[in-house]
Amino acid sequence: MTTRTESSSDTAALLGPLTPELYRIVGRRVETGDVVTLSLEPPGGRTSSAFSHGQFNMITAFGVGEVAISISSAPGAPGPIEHSVRDVGAVTHALCVAPIGATVGVRGPFGTNWGIDDLEDGADVVVVAGGIGLAPLRGAVRDLIDRMRAGRGEVFVVVGARSPEQILFAEDIEEWRRSGAHVIVTVDVGAPGWEGPVGVVTSLLAGAPFDPVRSVALTCGPEIMMRFAARALADRGVDPLRIRVSLERNMQCAIGLCGHCQLGPLLVCRDGPIVPFGGMADRLFMERQR
Ligand SMILES: Cc1cc2nc3c(=O)[nH]c(=O)nc-3n(C[C@H](O)[C@H](O)[C@H](O)COP(=O)(O)OP(=O)(O)OC[C@H]3O[C@@H](n4cnc5c(N)ncnc54)[C@H](O)[C@@H]3O)c2cc1C
Numbered sequence: 329m330t331t332r333t334e335s336s337s338d339t340a341a342l343l344g345p346l347t348p349e350l351y352r353i354v355g356r357r358v359e360t361g362d363v364v365t366l367s368l369e370p371p372g373g374r375t376s377s378a379f380s381h382g383q384f385n386m387i388t389a390f391g392v393g394e395v396a397i398s399i400s401s402a403p404g405a406p407g408p409i410e411h412s413v414r415d416v417g418a419v420t421h422a423l424c425v426a427p428i429g430a431t432v433g434v435r436g437p438f439g440t441n442w443g444i445d446d447l448e449d450g451a452d453v454v455v456v457a458g459g460i461g462l463a464p465l466r467g468a469v470r471d472l473i474d475r476m477r478a479g480r481g482e483v484f485v486v487v488g489a490r491s492p493e494q495i496l497f498a499e500d501i502e503e504w505r506r507s508g509a510h511v512i513v514t515v516d517v518g519a520p521g522w523e524g525p526v527g528v529v530t531s532l533l534a535g536a537p538f539d540p541v542r543s544v545a546l547t548c549g550p551e552i553m554m555r556f557a558a559r560a561l562a563d564r565g566v567d568p569l570r571i572r573v574s575l576e577r578n579m580q581c582a583i584g585l586c587g588h589c590q591l592g593p594l595l596v597c598r599d600g601p602i603v604p605f606g607g608m609a610d611r612l613f614m615e616r617q618r
Contacts, residue, residue, distance in 0.1 A: 345435060345582070345583045346435070346581065346583070347435070348386070348388050348394070348433025348434055348435045349370060349433065349434050349435070350370070350371060350431050350432075350433065350434075351368040351369060351370050351371070351431070351432055351433070351434045352368070352369050352370075352371055352429065352430070352431055353366050353367070353368060353426055353427070353428050353429065353430045353431075353432065354367050354368070354369045354408050354428065355367030355408065355410075355428065356426075356427070356428050359412060359496050359497065360493060360494050360495070360496060361493065361494070362414055362415045362416075362424075363412055363413065363414045363415070363424075363460060363496060364412070364413055364415070364423070364424040365400060365410050365411070365412040365413075366410065366411050366412075366413065366423065366426070366432075367407070367408040367409070367410050368408055368409055368410070368411065368432065368434060369408040369409075370434075376408070376409045377436070377437060378403065378437075379399050379403055379409070379436070379437035380403060380437070380441035380442075380445075381402070381403065381441050381442045381444055381445075381464075381467055381468040381471065382398070382439070382440070382441045382442040382464045382465070382468065382546075382574060382601070382602050383398070383399060383436065383437040383438060383439050383440075383441055383464075384396045384397060384398045384399065384436060384437065384438055384439050384464070384579075384582075384601065385397060385399060385411065385434050385435060385436030385437055385438070386433075386434070386435040386436055386438070386579065386582050387411060387413075387423060387432055387433065387434060388432055388433030388434075388435075389419050389422035389423050389426065389432060390431070390432070390433065391422075392418055392419050392422040393418060393419040394419065394433065394435075395419045395420060395423075395579075396438075396579040396582065396597075397411045397412075397413055397423075398411070398412075398463050398464035398574075399411060399437065399464070399467065400412040400463040400464065400466045400467065401466070401467050402466075402467030402468070402470045402471055403467065403471075405467065405470075411463075412460065412463040412466075412496070412497075414459075414460040435582065436582065438582045438583070438597055438598075439582075439597060439598075439600060439601050439602070440599070440600055440601065440602045440603070441602060442464075442465070442468050442546050442572060442602055443572065443602075444468055444471060444472060444475075444546075447475070447480075447481065447544060449480045449481065450480070450481055450542060451480075451481045451542055451543065451544050452481050452482040452483070452484065452538050452539060452542055452543045452544070453472050453481060453482075453483050453484070453543065453544050453545070453546065454484045454486070454533075454536070454538050454543050454544070454545040454546070454561065454566070455468070455469055455472070455483070455484065455485045455486070455545075455546050455547075456486045456529055456533070456545060456546070456547040456548075456549070456553075456554075456557045456561070457485075457486070457487050457488070457529075457547070457548050457549055458487075458488040458489075458529060458548075458549025458550055458553040458554075459488070459489060459490070459494070459496070459549055459550065460496070460549075461547075461548035461549030461550070461553075461554075461574070462487055462496045462497060462548070463496070464548055464574060465546060465548055466497055466500060468546065469483065469485060469500070469504055469509070470500075472509075473504060473507045473508070473509055476507075476508065476509065477507070477508075481542075482509075482510065482538065483504075483509040483510065484509070484510045484511075484536055484537075484538045484543075485501075485504060485509055485510070485511045485512070486512050486514070486529050486532050486533065486536060487501065487511070487512070487513045487514070487529070488513075488514050488515070488516070488528060488529035488549065488553065489513065489514075489515050489516070490515065490516045490517065491515050491516065491517050491518075491519055492515055492518070492519045492521075492522045492524075493519070494515075495513060495515070501513060510536070510537065510538075512524075512525065512532050512536065513525075514526065514527055514528070514529055514531075514532055516528070528553070528556070529549075529553060529557055530553070530556045530557050530560045533557065533560040533561060533564060534560065534564065540561070540564045540565035540566045541565060543561075543566050543570070544566075544570045544571075544572070545557075545558075545561045545566050545570065545571040545572065546572050547561075547571065547572070547573050547574070547605075548573070548574040551575075551576070551613070554573045554574075554609070554613075555613045558571050558573060558605040558609065558610070562605070562606075567606065568604070568605050568606025568607070568610060569604050569605075569606040569607065570604075570606075571604065571605035571606065572602050572603070572604055572605065573602070573603060573604075573605050573609045574600070574601045574602050575591065575594075575596050575600045575601045575602075575603060575609065575612075576596075576601065577589035577590075577591055577596040577597075577600075577601075579596070579597050581597070582597045583597065583598065584597060584598030584599075591612055592611070592612050594608075594612070
């Protein structure tokens with residue numbers, strides 16, 4: 329007799345996109361003073377829903393509320409899916425202090441992705457991340473390194489953090505370096521023992537050894553950082569249409585119905601969060617500056 333393991337996608341389809349599925353916290357790793365990575369598993373032997381690099385889920389802390397959180401693991405990676413949460417308010421705090429064994433709600437995955445599965449062979453990829461903005465890029469860097477090992481394009485990673493103790497995913501960053509990716513980490517404010525660069529990520533883009541003509545850039549972080557990083561990349565000669573940024577807005581329904589995340593012509597939950605800088609985010613950034 330053949331038995332069929334129910335996948336989480338089956339359950340999600342049954343419940344509809346507005347009803348969270350119950351997931352259990354099966355792992356909890358403190359990354360920095362205010363960021364915790366939660367490993368989540370659907371109960372009952374179901375497999376997690378398929379997702380793409382850069383997509384997000386809506387996570388419910390029951391009794392407190394629901395927030396958008398990017399998936400920080402890679403699609404197809406073995407084990408539970410991971411979300412890295414920065415404690416900034418009521419819901420993210422409840423998630424950051426939730427113990428192993430607790431149940432959270434998960435809806436998703438939602439939104440556009442980084443598009444790394446469609447990269448042409450030979451394209452180098454420049455990843456620029458600030459703070460928690462490294463979370464939706466972490467899984468992508470892992471798979472870009474596999475692509476690099478297959479001879480399909482180099483990987484350059486430029487990471488910014490407020491201080492050395494705020495650097496996220498330090499172990500992954502070391503692993504990326506060992507694997508041959510070009511990695512630069514900079515901090516806004518140094519500390520005793522810090523020997524790396526001090527300054528904003530944009531200052532490092534001018535000298536980073538990538539070939540702009542054949543590069544694609546992926547950037548996520550505070551909006552002001554993305555704006556300056558995208559302009560610095562375009563000034564180096566990267567085609568603005570090949571620079572992708574991840575927009576962050578107040579998400580409620582996450583399926584393009586409620587309008588809370590509207591930005592100009594976009595509903596960011598549906599048309600984003602990842603959009604091209606050229607012809608899209610550049611105009612929206614300008615609009616917000618007025
Ligand atoms: C597509 C997407 C992906 C995200 N991925 C992650 C992630 O991987 N990890 C993570 O920690 N956070 C992520 N966020 C941000 C996260 O959703 C917010 O931090 C969260 O909604 C805050 O809710 P809260 O109840 O804890 O705090 P609140 O009390 O709602 O807010 C606390 C403070 O944060 C500000 N804030 C709240 N929401 C946002 C927002 N969306 N953008 C900017 N400022 C905000 C508020 O103005 C306030 O100052 C993501 C947001 C989006 C839209």
